[in-house]
Amino acid sequence: MQSNTRVGDIPVLAGEDLTGKEGCLVKLTHDTQVPEVLLPTAADDYAIYALVEAGEDADLVTVRPLATDRNVRLRLNGTCNPGDVIVPETTGNLGKVRALPTAAGTYRGIGIAEEAGVDEQLVLVRPYPLGNITVSA
Numbered sequence: 001m002q003s004n005t006r007v008g009d010i011p012v013l014a015g016e017d018l019t020g021k022e023g024c025l026v027k028l029t030h031d032t033q034v035p036e037v038l039l040p041t042a043a044d045d046y047a048i049y050a051l052v053e054a055g056e057d058a059d060l061v062t063v064r065p066l067a068t069d070r071n072v073r074l075r076l077n078g079t080c081n082p083g084d085v086i087v088p089e090t091t092g093n094l095g096k097v098r099a100l101p102t103a104a105g106t107y108r109g110i111g112i113a114e115e116a117g118v119d120e121q122l123v124l125v126r127p128y129p130l131g132n133i134t135v136s137a
Contacts (some may be wrong), residue, residue: 009052012037014061018054023075023122024095025088026051026063037063043090048110050074051095066127071114073122080113085133086125097125104137 015029015036025047026037040047049063050072064072077089080099087107089096100107109130117123 009062009064010049011060011062014055014057014059017056018051018061019056020054021051021075021095022054023073024051025049025074025097026095028063037061039095040088041094043088043094044108045094047088047095066110068126068128071124071126072111074111074125076117076119076121076123078119080117080123082113082115084113085109085130086111086113086123087133097123100133100135102135104135106132106134109133 013034013036015031015038024039026049027040027045027047028049029036029038037049048066050066051061052064053062055061066072074097077093077096077098085100086097087100087109089098111125111127114124114126
C-alpha cells in the first residue's frame with residue numbers, strides 16, 4: 001500500500017515566468033528543496049510534464065505528467081500529421097514539440113500525434129516513451 005501519492009494534474013510552483021507557455025513541456029526541479037518547474041534549457045532535459053495552467057515566477061501552476069493512459073495537448077513548432085512521432089524541440093523553441101525531423105540526428109520520441117497540427121497549435125498527442133530515435137542522412 002502506498003500513501004501520499006497523486007494521480008493526474010499536479011499543482012507546483014513556477015520557477016520562472018511561464019505566462020503564455022500553456023502546452024509547453026516543463027521539467028521538475030527545485031529551489032532550496034521546494035519543487036518547481038522550469039522550461040527546458042537543453043535538448044537532453046527530461047521535461048516530462050505539460051504545462052496546463054501557467055503563471056508568473058513563484059505562482060502556483062498546474063502541470064500534467066506525460067502518461068500513456070491520457071492524451072495531452074502540446075504546443076507544436078511546425079506541422080504534423082496523425083501518426084507522426086513527436087519529439088521535443090531541440091533548438092530555439094525549447095519546451096515546444098515537433099514531428100520527428102528528417103535531418104540526421106538522434107531525437108527522443110515522446111509520443112504520437114493524434115491529429116494534424118500547425119505551428120503554435122496545442123496538438124493532441126498520445127504520450128509514449130519511444131526513447132531515442134536515430135535518423136540517418
